Amino acid sequence: MPKRGKRKADFQGVHALLVFPFAEDFHLLLDLMRRFSAAVRYAYNRLLEGKPREELKRQESPLCAFFGLNTRYADDAILKAQALLDSARELGEDPRKVVFGGRKLFETLKRGHLSGKPLKEVKREWREKRQGTLYSRGDKTKGGNLNLRLEAEDGALWLRVNLGNGSYAWALVKTSHPNLSALVERVHASLPYNVELSLKEGKVHATFTWEEEPTPLAATKENGVLALDVNSDPYHLALALVSPDGNLRRHLTLSLEEVVDRAEKRGAKELLLWKMAHQVVALALEEGVAIATERLRYLRKSRRGDGSGRAFRRKQHRFAYASLLRKVHSLARKRGVQVVEVNPQDTSTIGMLKYAPQLSLSKDVAAAYVIGRRALGFKEKLPKGYQKLLGDGAFLVQAWDFYRARAEELRTQKRNERDRSRRNRLSRELKKAQGALSLLSSPLGSPGSQDGFTEGRKRPGANAWRVLRVGTFLPLLGREVPRDLSPLKVFLHRGAWEGWRGCLGPPPGGGPKCANVHFG
Known part of the structure; x- marks a missing residue:
């Protein structure tokens, strides 16, 4: 040990x-x-x-x-x-x-x-x-x-x-x-x-x-971890109880809407955040497990005029992500609960691509599950179906054509747009499309690596999880962050790109000529 x-x-x-x-x-x-x-x-x-x-x-x-x-x-x-x-x-x-x-x-x-x-x-x-x-x-x-x-x-x-x-x-x-x-x-x-x-x-x-002096540990990761992920839309806390062997024992969500929408003053909001922290630590003590969270990081706040939209900015600025995690960490140390912080890179992407369709979980619980497994030292391997999908040139060409057409369309809209805020929004979407094209054009790194780089003598490449995300979510499912991830089961288990490739037009909800694509 x-x-x-x-x-x-x-x-x-x-x-x-x-x-x-x-x-x-x-x-x-x-x-x-x-x-x-x-x-x-x-x-x-x-x-x-x-x-x-x-x-x-x-x-x-x-x-x-x-x-x-x-x-x-x-x-x-x-x-x-x-x-x-x-x-x-x-x-x-x-x-x-x-x-x-x-x-x-x-x-x-x-x-x-x-x-x-x-x-x-x-x-x-x-x-x-x-x-x-x-x-x-x-x-x-x-x-x-x-x-x-x-x-x-x-x-x-x-x-x-x-x-x-x-x-x-x-x-x-x-x-x-x-x-x-x-x-x-x-x-x-x-x-x-x-x-x-x-x-x-x-x-x-x-x-x-x-x-x-710190309180003696009463709950450690030897018994498993309680992983948590804070989400802004809907505003809630996703919890995943992960056993030492990496399996999901149970999961639940706690709404944070009351903390923000019903708290009239800052003091009342702080009190409700502390109450939520007490619930999390009490559950960890009850199960005798450690608490796993993402390492605290700076979250960029959008500003008026950048094209992000009033509703999105309101959700961002009410998001008490760091405040809640600090309270959970502080209370856990006082109660003798071990706290494990992990690298937040690609936890949501891996959760949505792998565990949400595989275990029929919400994207937020799936992300918490990945955090818990990472805290226990497990690495996420790319399923064979996804490996087969990434090895199919037609899939990559389809995705690349989609973003190339999207980028051309955005450039045209930006040239004709006079409103500054809308131009900024189009610039942000164009930057995302160009980033997707860059990912799809790069050679793939080792499928299991978090940083997207190959090991040994092979040259660095794109992160396979991110290539899968840009290649499936928007072109095939019609959204950058889909709510329903069950269609990915076909790819996850069989890599069945042939079914999509046989269609005459774009797949349902996607394709370069699809008119009902939603960005958000």
């Missing part, structure tokens, strides 16, 4: 508002936040120049001498600057063009089109974001946090702020966060916690974070 890697610690946090009994303490803290924020900017520029962290945090360095910070504050300022630098590089942005305070606010002020109260509000927000930050890491050897220390006295929680010159400012921590009791326990046990202060609308807010 392969050795398991160490589980990641779980981060917990508490958000609170700071209340200052003495106005002088409030102003002293604001001055410290201003100096710390300036130190972060200074450290960022020195890191860009290649200065080492050890040199910057010395007692005689400008971070301490010029900004009036102790060495621990100076080191925390360097860490904040390094995090910003790493983030810019990971996002592919130019680190030299980072704007402290926010580029959007900077551009708004730069335009100079505001005056009066709106201008004052933007300037206030700009100053707060640029000058209103203070951060201090926790330290186990210092009994919690040396610079920003919590003290529990007479049933109240106080924050003692080290001003760096031998004096302190005090603030009352005001919060009703559900993790407050856990934070108080850490204070009494002298366990470390990180503190970050931020200035918003003239008030100081505090965020306390810490690491907790």
Whole structure:
């Protein structure tokens, strides 16, 4: 059995508002936040120049001498600057063009089109974001946090702020966060916690974070997995319970329409998403299995004028895919349920082509089934019927002719179209048709590979699953994403292209001259 890697610690946090009994303490803290924020900017520029962290945090360095910070504050300022630098590089942005305070606010002020109260509000927000930050890491050897220390006295929680010159400012921590009791326990046990202060609308807010050791696993993939796939149309969660041998034990769907359409406010929507996450984790615990999901990824959001359509954009923007998966992952870790994330590549395509017709499943449950099998280490082989279909030159020629005729038709429509939004829609459809032609023109890779490349000395080729998708869905079934996938059984089991090839005209619902083709 392969050795398991160490589980990641779980981060917990508490958000609170700071209340200052003495106005002088409030102003002293604001001055410290201003100096710390300036130190972060200074450290960022020195890191860009290649200065080492050890040199910057010395007692005689400008971070301490010029900004009036102790060495621990100076080191925390360097860490904040390094995090910003790493983030810019990971996002592919130019680190030299980072704007402290926010580029959007900077551009708004730069335009100079505001005056009066709106201008004052933007300037206030700009100053707060640029000058209103203070951060201090926790330290186990210092009994919690040396610079920003919590003290529990007479049933109240106080924050003692080290001003760096031998004096302190005090603030009352005001919060009703559900993790407050856990934070108080850490204070009494002298366990470390990180503190970050931020200035918003003239008030100081505090965020306390810490690491907790993960809960011992009570449900692992040795017993199987509960795979889930979130879908936007209809808006629901597809679940597939997969046994260790890769077989489908049971499946079900949970509607998410109530979460979006009946939740009037964001808070109510979040509550319903948490309720759904509890249902998923409870089912995994009941079966004693791990939870398998696709690896979180960025989902592109369409915009007005790109030709996607108002109804489609509405479905996209209500889609809480990442939010729901984050909640499931967080809750599973707390309950001791193993979470397995898999590569999302082609899970829907394989599910629709292979398991939806074979097991009479919906396309969404079939995709969840593929996720579960992939989490257990199974690879999807191309059925013999599909191999025979891909080896038939007439099938590939038929599909290629279809997309060539479609591309010519779209080019003509685009030339004659004057509406910008419709032209954008036609451009998107034309790009899809050209991509299909490119797939159909490329030599095939190994049928079982997820990345579409052959092994050994053979040259790279197109992914066989994707070639099947473009060759069957739109030309033969009449839709890019068909609801009824049962006609694929003929190809799946026998590769019976001869039946289609014998027809005089295009197959039902498809063909290059078909007029009732639906894109969506």
